[in-house]
Amino acid sequence: xxxxxxxxxxxxxxxxxxxxxxxxxxxxxxxxxxxxxxxxxxxxxxxxxxxxxxxxxxxxxxxxxxxxxxxxxxxxxxxxxxxxxxxxxxxxxxxxxxxxxxxxxxxxxxxxxxxxxxxxxxxxxxxxxxxxxxxxxxxxxxxxxxxxxxxxxxxxxxxxxxxxxxxxxxxxxxxxxxxxxxxxxxxxxxxxxxxxxxxxxxxxxxxxxxxxxxxxxxxxxxxxxxxxxxxxxxxxxxxxxxxxxxxxxxxxxxxxxxxxxxxxxxxxxxxxxxxxxxxxxxxxxxxxxxxxxxxxxxxxxxxxxxxxxxxxxxxxxxxxxxxxxxxxxxxxxx
Numbered sequence: 001x002x003x004x005x006x007x008x009x010x011x012x013x014x015x016x017x018x019x020x021x022x023x024x025x026x027x028x029x030x031x032x033x034x035x036x037x038x039x040x041x042x043x044x045x046x047x048x049x050x051x052x053x054x055x056x057x058x059x060x061x062x063x064x065x066x067x068x069x070x071x072x073x074x075x076x077x078x079x080x081x082x083x084x085x086x087x088x089x090x091x092x093x094x095x096x097x098x099x100x101x102x103x104x105x106x107x108x109x110x111x112x113x114x115x116x117x118x119x120x121x122x123x124x125x126x127x128x129x130x131x132x133x134x135x136x137x138x139x140x141x142x143x144x145x146x147x148x149x150x151x152x153x154x155x156x157x158x159x160x161x162x163x164x165x166x167x168x169x170x171x172x173x174x175x176x177x178x179x180x181x182x183x184x185x186x187x188x189x190x191x192x193x194x195x196x197x198x199x200x201x202x203x204x205x206x207x208x209x210x211x212x213x214x215x216x217x218x219x220x221x222x223x224x225x226x227x228x229x230x231x232x233x234x235x236x237x238x239x240x241x242x243x244x245x246x247x248x249x250x251x252x253x254x255x256x257x258x259x260x261x262x263x264x265x266x267x268x269x270x271x272x273x274x275x276x277x278x279x280x281x282x283x284x285x286x287x288x289x290x291x292x293x294x295x296x297x298x299x300x301x302x303x304x305x306x307x308x309x310x311x312x313x314x315x316x317x318x319x320x321x322x323x324x325x326x327x328x329x330x331x332x333x334x
Contacts, residue, residue: 037241044235070228132272135213139265256300
């Protein structure tokens with residue numbers, strides 16, 4: 001795809017300016033509330049969609065559809081990251097007012113690593129088509145693990161990145177505000193905040209195993225796959241604070257993600273077969289892929305709302321009953 005230089009430049013400027021504005025807006029550590037997270041989520045989604053409109057007009061309908069599909073796919077797969085973020089924050093007991101700063105630097109690292117992985121992935125796919133079958137196998141396996149509830153456990157304290165950090169420099173037990181490194185007795189010492197960033201980067205590397213093959217099934221163009229990934233990643237922080245405490249309610253979402261991964265795997269198999277075996281083997285067009293992803297995500301959310309997790313209703317009823325009893329006991333008798 002012939003992408004004009006100015007479009008790459010516009011993307012780079014948008015990302016840099018957005019990150020700068022975000023950093024300045026959150027230069028003072030504070031707890032991100034629901035309303036603030038909602039505004040930032042709306043901003044990141046709007047930026048992604050506006051950029052998608054530009055891609056439609058500049059590069060054509062096909063490129064625009066692929067960008068939108070890849071962005072929505074990465075956005076949906078990133079929900080798994082939110083559960084891991086919550087796990088990491090709980091493990092390291094990160095104060096809520098420091099969480100945004102950690103995620104900010106985690107996102108920067110994710111942008112760098114995804115650029116490396118996606119560039120390498122595009123190069124490999126363009127040269128060795130058979131790799132698509134391997135990618136499909138990875139996605140099928142990931143979908144199976146999710147459906148069987150056999151996802152790999154992630155221990156933040158024992159991740160490779162955290163263990164390497166502890167070998168490079170000592171990590172103190174107490175936080176020191178928003179500082180990542182401080183001096184103690186003339187020596188540089190890492191704070192737990194730096195260990196948290198390392199754990200988040202390690203988690204993103206694990207998620208890239210599913211994410212990169214999935215997005216390469218949508219497009220093998222470096223511009224499409226990276227820009228869509230970048231805009232999805234940029235909105236991760238706001239999405240986390242928006243959904244914090246509500247993640248367990250969307251219990252059907254994991255099943256939906258498994259179905260999406262399996263669908264993308266089928267798309268990869270057909271795509272590879274079309275190129276390597278016979279052109280008579282059909283491929284799944286991007287508009288159909290986009291429609292399937294939208295339908296599955298919508299159905300997952302609606303089912304989660306209409307059918308709460310087992311025990312949720314009884315627990316709510318019990319809580320309501322207890323509150324009613326407490327109210328009646330507090331009320332003076334006539």
